[in-house]
Amino acid sequence: xxxxxxxxxxxxxxxxxxxxxxxxxxxxxxxxxxxxxxxxxxxxxxxxxxxxxxxxxxxxxxxxxxxxxxxxxxxxxxxxxxxxxxxxxxxxxxxxxxxxxxxxxxxxxxxxxxxxxxxxxxxxxxxxxxxxxxxxxxxxxxxxxxxxxxxxxxxxxxxxxxxxxxxxxxxxxxxxxxxxxxxxxxxxxxxxxxxxxxxxxxxxxxxxxxxxxxxxxxxxxxxxxxxxxxxxxxxxxxxxxxxxxxxxxxxxxxxxxxxxxxxxxxxxxxxxxxxxxxxxxxxxxxxxxxxxxxxxxxxxxxxxxxxxxxxxxxxxxxxxxxxxxxxxxxxxxxxxxxxxxxxxxxxxxxxxxxxxxxxxxxxxxxxxxxxxxxxxxxxxxxxxxxxxxxxxxxxxxxx
Amino acid sequence: xxxxxxxxxxxxxxxxxxxxxxxxxxxxxxxxxxxxxxxxxxxxxxxxxxxxxxxxxxxxxxxxxxxxxxxxxxxxxxxxxxxxxxxxxxxxxxxxxxxxxxxxxxxxxxxxxxxxxxxxxxxxxxxxxxxxxxxxxxxxxxxxxxxxxxxxxxxxxxxxxxxxxxxxxxxxxxxxxxxxxxxxxxxxxxxxxxxxxxxxxxxxxxxxxxxxxxxxxxxxxxxxxxxxxxxxxxxxxxxxxxxxxxxxxxxxxxxxxxxxxxxxxxxxxxxxxxxxxxxxxxxxxxxxxxxxxxxxxxxxxxxxxxxxxxxxxxxxxxxxxxxxxxxxxxxxxxxxxxxxxxxxxxxxxxxxxxxxxxxxxxxxxxxxxxxxxxxxxxxxxxxxxxxxxxxxxxxxxxx
Numbered sequence: 001x002x003x004x005x006x007x008x009x010x011x012x013x014x015x016x017x018x019x020x021x022x023x024x025x026x027x028x029x030x031x032x033x034x035x036x037x038x039x040x041x042x043x044x045x046x047x048x049x050x051x052x053x054x055x056x057x058x059x060x061x062x063x064x065x066x067x068x069x070x071x072x073x074x075x076x077x078x079x080x081x082x083x084x085x086x087x088x089x090x091x092x093x094x095x096x097x098x099x100x101x102x103x104x105x106x107x108x109x110x111x112x113x114x115x116x117x118x119x120x121x122x123x124x125x126x127x128x129x130x131x132x133x134x135x136x137x138x139x140x141x142x143x144x145x146x147x148x149x150x151x152x153x154x155x156x157x158x159x160x161x162x163x164x165x166x167x168x169x170x171x172x173x174x175x176x177x178x179x180x181x182x183x184x185x186x187x188x189x190x191x192x193x194x195x196x197x198x199x200x201x202x203x204x205x206x207x208x209x210x211x212x213x214x215x216x217x218x219x220x221x222x223x224x225x226x227x228x229x230x231x232x233x234x235x236x237x238x239x240x241x242x243x244x245x246x247x248x249x250x251x252x253x254x255x256x257x258x259x260x261x262x263x264x265x266x267x268x269x270x271x272x273x274x275x276x277x278x279x280x281x282x283x284x285x286x287x288x289x290x291x292x293x294x295x296x297x298x299x300x301x302x303x304x305x306x307x308x309x310x311x312x313x314x315x316x317x318x319x320x321x322x323x324x325x326x327x328x329x330x331x332x333x334x335x336x337x338x339x340x341x342x343x344x345x346x347x348x349x350x351x352x353x354x355x356x357x358x359x360x361x362x363x364x365x366x367x368x369x370x371x372x373x374x375x376x377x378x379x380x381x382x383x384x385x386x387x388x389x390x391x392x393x394x395x396x397x398x399x
Numbered sequence: 400x401x402x403x404x405x406x407x408x409x410x411x412x413x414x415x416x417x418x419x420x421x422x423x424x425x426x427x428x429x430x431x432x433x434x435x436x437x438x439x440x441x442x443x444x445x446x447x448x449x450x451x452x453x454x455x456x457x458x459x460x461x462x463x464x465x466x467x468x469x470x471x472x473x474x475x476x477x478x479x480x481x482x483x484x485x486x487x488x489x490x491x492x493x494x495x496x497x498x499x500x501x502x503x504x505x506x507x508x509x510x511x512x513x514x515x516x517x518x519x520x521x522x523x524x525x526x527x528x529x530x531x532x533x534x535x536x537x538x539x540x541x542x543x544x545x546x547x548x549x550x551x552x553x554x555x556x557x558x559x560x561x562x563x564x565x566x567x568x569x570x571x572x573x574x575x576x577x578x579x580x581x582x583x584x585x586x587x588x589x590x591x592x593x594x595x596x597x598x599x600x601x602x603x604x605x606x607x608x609x610x611x612x613x614x615x616x617x618x619x620x621x622x623x624x625x626x627x628x629x630x631x632x633x634x635x636x637x638x639x640x641x642x643x644x645x646x647x648x649x650x651x652x653x654x655x656x657x658x659x660x661x662x663x664x665x666x667x668x669x670x671x672x673x674x675x676x677x678x679x680x681x682x683x684x685x686x687x688x689x690x691x692x693x694x695x696x697x698x699x700x701x702x703x704x705x706x707x708x709x710x711x712x713x714x715x716x717x718x719x720x721x722x723x724x725x726x727x728x729x730x731x732x733x734x735x736x737x738x739x740x741x742x743x744x745x746x747x748x749x750x751x752x753x754x755x756x757x758x759x760x761x762x763x764x765x766x767x768x769x770x771x772x773x774x775x776x777x778x779x780x781x782x783x784x785x786x787x788x789x790x791x792x793x794x795x796x797x798x
Contacts, residue, residue, distance in 0.1 A: 049721030049729045049745075079717055079729070081746040114714025115747045224718050301700065305790050315513025318478055319623050322448030330448045330478070346448075347480040348514045388787045391704050 006157035008137035009168040010193040011035040011235035015133040016145035019126040021074035021112070021119055027145035029122070031095065031130045032069040032189060037105055038233035039196055040066035041205040045226035051078035051114075052088040054227060057107045064198055066231055067105040069189055070095040070127065073148050073174070074112040075119065076185065078224040087118040094127040109227050111148055111174060111185040139172050146174040146187055151269050156261035158254040160194070162247045167194035167236035169254055173262040176269040186213060188228035188262060194251065195234035200243040204252050205230040212259035215291075216267050216382045230255075267382045272389025275307050276382065278367040281321075283334075284377030289326035294381035296324030297370065304386035312357035314342045321370055332373040338366050405556035407536035408567040409592040410434040410634035414532040415544035418525040420473035420511070420518055426544035428521070430494065430529045431468040431588060436504055437632035438595055439465035440604040444625035450477035450513075451487040453626060456506045463597055465630055466504040468588055469494040469526065472545050472573070473511040474518065475584065477623040486517040493526040508626050510547055510573060510584040538571050545573040545586055550668050555660035557653040559593070561646045566593035566635035568653050572661040575668040585612060587627035587661060593650065594633035599642040603651050604629040611658035614690075615666050615781045629654075666781045667764075671788025674706050675781065677766040680720075682733075683776030688725035693780035695723030696769065703785035711756035713741045720769055731772040737765050 008014070012034050019029035042061035044054050060066070070091055077084050088108050096103040110118070143153035154173045159166060175186035188209075196204065209228055234240075241247045268276045279298045284290035297303055300320040306313040314335050321328055335343035338360035340353055348354065360366050407413070415429035441460035443453050459465070469490055476483050487507050495502040509517070542552035553572045558565060574585035587608075595603065608627055633639075640646045667675045678697045683689035696702055699719040705712040713734050720727055734742035736756035741748055759765050 047718060047721040048727045049717050049732075076714075079714060079742070079745055079747070081730070081744070114718065115742075222722060224714075224721065301785075301789075308790065315475075315478060315623075318448050319446060319513065322446040322623065323621060328447045331480070333448075343478070343514075345480070346478055348478070386700075386790060388790050390700075391707065391785060391787050391790060 006168060006170060007139050009170040009191050011233045012191045013134035013136050014138040014142045015130045015135065016141040017126055017130055017133070019072070019122040021072055021122045027141065028074045029072045029126055029130065030142040030145035031134065032142060032191065033099060033134055034067050034231055034233045035235070036233055037065045037067045038231040039064060039198060039201055040232070041202040041230045043205060043209045043228045045222040045224060047222050047224050049079065049224050051076055051110060051224040052080060052084035053077055053108045053110045054225060055085065056088045056092065057109065057227065060104055061107060061229060063104070065105060066107050066229065067101050068095050068099055069107045069109060069229060071109040071146055071187065073146050075110060075116055076112045076114050076225050077110040077118045078114045080115065080117055083117055087120055090120060091118070091123050091127070094123055098128040098131040107229060109187055111146065111187055111225055114224065139170055143172045146172070148174065148176070148185070149271055150174050150176040154262050154265040154269070156258045158258050160250055160254050162194055162236070162238035162241050162251070165236045165238035167192060167238060169194070169258050171258040171262050173266060175266040176271055185223040185225040186266065187226070188213065188259070190228070190230045190255070190258065192230070192232045193235035194232055195236065195238050195240045196232040196251070197240040197242040200241055200248055201230060201232060203243060204248070204255055207252060208255040208259045211256055212263035215380060216263050264382055267384050270384030270390070272387040272392065273384030274364065274387060275385045276365045277307055277384065279381040279383060280367050280369045280378070281372065282369065282378040283372040283374055285327050285375040286377040287379055288377070290377040291379035291381065293321050293324040293326040293370065293372065294379050296320045297368070298381040298383035301386055304383065307361065308385035308387045310358060310361040312337055312342055312354050312361055317368065317370065318343065318346070327374060328372060329374060334371040334373060336369040337361060405567060405569060406538050408569040408590045410632045411590045412533040412535050413537040413541050414529045414534065415540040416525055416529055416532070418471070418521040420471055420521045426540065427473045428471045428525055428529065429541040429544035430533065431541060431590065432498060432533055433466050433630055433632045434634070435632055436464045436466045437630040438463060438597060438600055439628060439630045440601040442604060442608045442627045444621040444623060446621050446623050448478065448623050450475055450509060450624040451479060451483035452476055452507045452509045453624060454484065455487045455491065456508065456626065459503055460506060460628060462503070464504060465506050465628065466500050467494055467498055468506045468508060468628060470508040470545055470586065472547050474509060474515055475511045475513050475624050476509040476517045477513045479514065479516055482516055486519055489519065490517070490522050490526070493522055497527040497530040506628060508586055510545065510586055510624055513623065538569055542571045545571070547573065547575070547584070548670055549573050549575040553661050553664040553668070555657045557657050559649055559653050561593060561635070561637040561640050561650065564635045564637035566591060566637060568593070568657050570657040570661050572665060574665040575670055584622040584624040585665065586625070587612065587658070589627070589629045589654070589657065591629070591631045592634040593631055594635065594637050594639045595631040595650070596639040596641040599640060599647055600629060600631060602642060603647070603654055606651060607654040607658045610655055611662040614779055615662050663781055666783050669783030669789070671786040671791065672783030673763065673786060674784040675764045676706055676783065678780040678782060679766050679768045679777070680771065681768065681777040682771040682773055684726050684774040685776040686778055687776070689776040690778035690780065692720050692723040692725040692769065692771065693778050695719045696767070697780040697782035700785055703782065706760065707784035707786045709757060709760040711736055711741055711753050711760055716767065716769065717742065717745070726773060727771060728773060733770040733772060735768040736760060
């Protein structure tokens, strides 16, 4: 089975329905349930304005156990005050009652419009029936139900083996904002049947999120609702994977791959985006400075519109590197579009190579390499182009 | 004479021509000359990639004297290596020779495409003739010649009196980028006939630039070529204005007014912009946190597209405040569009007021107030909306 054919993972079941939260009548409420309480880890928005479901779920998952995730789209339950907290609690209680499990084992998650109260009748009527529809191999229906402006669903999976037992990692995500600068919510739920040591699961998720979702967005730009959860129910029957082991390393590689795959889908689905561009900065004094410079290029509106215009405008890239705050010697900078060098020692390599670079820009996915030639630091950042369509989607979002 | 009718200032003369640097054949080379060496101060880009004219001019103006400014549009002479420095030097020498003054008294300034060598024949042929065309009251022709993507010219002036002697402050600027995040060059040249004390002129310019140009852009986003110069030739005959005096205070007020006026014109002329929005943050713990929060709101692409869509989407504003890094208590935030409160204590004031707020958004200029209710810190930031036209201008810039 290829990773695209994996639709389930042992011991997890899925359901979704159109609860009426979205005016469009599309799927908007989903449930993910593990047969038994799963070990869990979560990473959450660092925004100081935090939506009720994050306030509720974050301390629950910090206890390390989770059995069910109730997630809705169409309404973020953010900036909704005390009522929002009551509503989030009630959502969790509805799922817990219907499943016959402890409330503390339920994670709730919301995405959609900010500032409107959650339409609780939609939950009151639909959570219990949802439980009867739980089925294996239906990650697709969850992926569908968590969409807001996403133009396609996002699922990725990987398989591995630990202690002779095969396991699966299955991830689903939503997000289609310009990602940065951005408040469009990013949600990610990752399920595995591998048994993970409690001291390992948290670091594994944090590391993978850093190299994926946090390389398309940064802390200061997280929305009020961002949440990534990893649930591990141990159904694979392997001895718990412990930090520092070779098996932990392999698990992390696979988790990284699943999350990076989802993260790239989010960029590719950037609102109005027509291109996926990897900004690869190398030769920085250290990795942190490389990431800072890559971020600066990846988030420049002028660079992003030039990508849309298929214009090898390296001047905008060099300027973005210059104001990134990272150490730069302008006379050492090299820039390549794909394999085509357009800047060497800070100056153009000439019109012929620039014309070749324009050909690279015409492709839907390419890498821009910025070599600072100062040290060994490197980092990747993924970005999209800035298009008419982006403006249209975001100007019309609530109308 | 109203400030819009002031086209000159005692002891300064102006000239411009179409030197062929711009392919369009429009005005692209200008000269500003003071009869006698003027006292001067300059503020420059903080970008680490600095264009040759900035490298040349910055140390010259630091000596405190300047008599002429040679400025071209169409080519930024940035990322042009050693040749770029030679060319900038030659430009200054041409002006100095033609005027019969010391090279060190000439400031050179460029704006336009990055990475292409300066077409020196355009300068060789046109600088000397330009000297013969110098005339008073022709700030308009300079304003015209420094335009790149500017859709209108930018001139502002104010008058004052010191020691019984009337003086004039006359400013001209160019800039029409989205300003932030941005590498579009901002140039500003301010001339006054007031006599200013050498210990005062620098602080006066720095303060005024902070409250104007630096409240539409921030350090990290300066282009390779940004430059603001203040020249004071003392023709008004007043005793030198010294720091700390009442006359210094009044001079600063007027200088602020001229620079803020020019800065607002730049925002109003934001590429593709249809609205000028003042983001007023108050109630922050201090002014620096207020500015940080205002900047975060003013630069959010989602907020800016909502302005374009005339959507009172306060959720995006509250989220931008939340990720700004400034201290925020979500339950205390108040937001007003014009005079219409849409958020109180972090939650909506209801649909009726939101509808009223939408009316405010339909006007071309309005203020959004964010009151954090934490302290006495306040700051203003000016921004524009993000439109289809912005994408079009920047995608097609070089084609």
